[in-house]
Amino acid sequence: MxxxxxxxxxxxxxxxxxxxxxxxxxxxxxxxxxxxxxxxxxxxxxxxxxxxxxxxxxxxxxxxxxxxxxxxxxxxxxxxxxxDRAPVDLAATPTADAVADAVITWRGSDALSPIHFLGRSRRIVPASDITAYAASSLDEAPQAGSGVLALARRIQDEFAYEPGATDVRTGVAEAFARRRGVCQDFAHVMVAGLRGAGIPAAYVSGFLRTEPPPGQPRLEGADSMHAWAAAWLGPDAGWVGFDPTNGVAVEQGHIIVAMGRDYDDVxxxxxxxxxxxxxxxxxxxxxxxxxxxxxxxx
The missing domain is CATH 2.60.40.2250 (Immunoglobulin-like)
Structure with a gap:
């Protein structure tokens, strides 16, 4: 496309x-x-x-x-x-424990090495409640990929999309406690939870293709920038995008602008x-x- x-x-x-x-x-x-x-x-x-x-x-x-x-x-x-982004077979990814073990021994330090996306950053700090929230989804899945997708869907189901409930300065702990916000907040919650559970995770900014309601024209300038998360699922699958606002794995309708440790990087x-x-x-x-x-x- x-x-x-x-x-x-x-x-x-x-x-x-x-x-x-x-x-x-x-x-x-x-x-x-x-x-x-x-x-x-x-x-x-x-x-x-x-x-x-x-x-x-x-x-x-x-x-x-x-x-x-x-x-x-x-x-x-x-x-x-x-x-032209081929879908990843999430059922073929390793277990969450295997991904966490793989990154511990990872020796690469290139730009998108998973080691850069495992620890704290300016907006992402360890939080036991967010880690437990993510771990409960990962623990119930046989593979890391399906567990991360389950987490994205859970955030979509349990968090209310409410513009104005937060702003660009809202921290991840506050967004998690409120269970409401926008795509930036949901991406930060997902990144924080995955890192806490030992899965490298990046914050991604970009654009999302949206469709107007049936029978209505596309409104010029009506969209906005979007944010989601990417998880490193081992050396074979590498980085895979997940959109917690929409509860989906990233495929053809997401266009990446930048990847970083959190919003402050991008x-x-x-x-x-x-x-x-x-x-x-x-x-x-x-x-x-x-x-x-x-x-x-x-």
């Missing part, structure tokens, strides 16, 4: 920003079952510096700096991506600004299958 994707991010400041530097995680990755056919990132106002780089985990990132006063920031990313806009007051942010996403894009242009 080929998708045309557009991401628009806006930041409006209460007073002029005199100086700023940002890292922008907006372009899709060019691996993990997907190929970027074309991509552009346009930043307004024109930055004084703009470098296209890759971070330690192999994520594409824009490094931009401004040294002139500006009252707002606008970022637009456009990409065409081919997704925030769409990170950095430092010199200003005062609270900024207003907005973003809109379109994920359009190429057939739909061709039909719209006819």
């Amino acid at each position: 080929i998708y045309d994707i557009r991401l628009q991010i806006g930041c409006a400041y209460p007073s002029a920003v005199a100086d700023a530097r940002h890292l922008l995680y907006a372009r899709p990755r060019n691996d993990s079952g997907q190929r970027v056919l074309a991509s552009t990132v346009v930043v307004s106002p024109d930055p004084d510096e703009h470098h296209h780089e890759h971070d330690f985990f192999g994520n594409p990132v824009e490094d931009v700096a401004f040294r002139r006063p500006h009252g707002e920031l606008a970022v637009e990313m456009r990409a065409r991506v081919r997704v 925030a769409p806009v990170a950095g430092v600004v010199v200003t005062a007051g609270h900024q207003q942010t907005s973003h809109a996403v379109d994920v359009v299958p190429l057939d739909d894009a061709n039909a719209a242009s006819d």
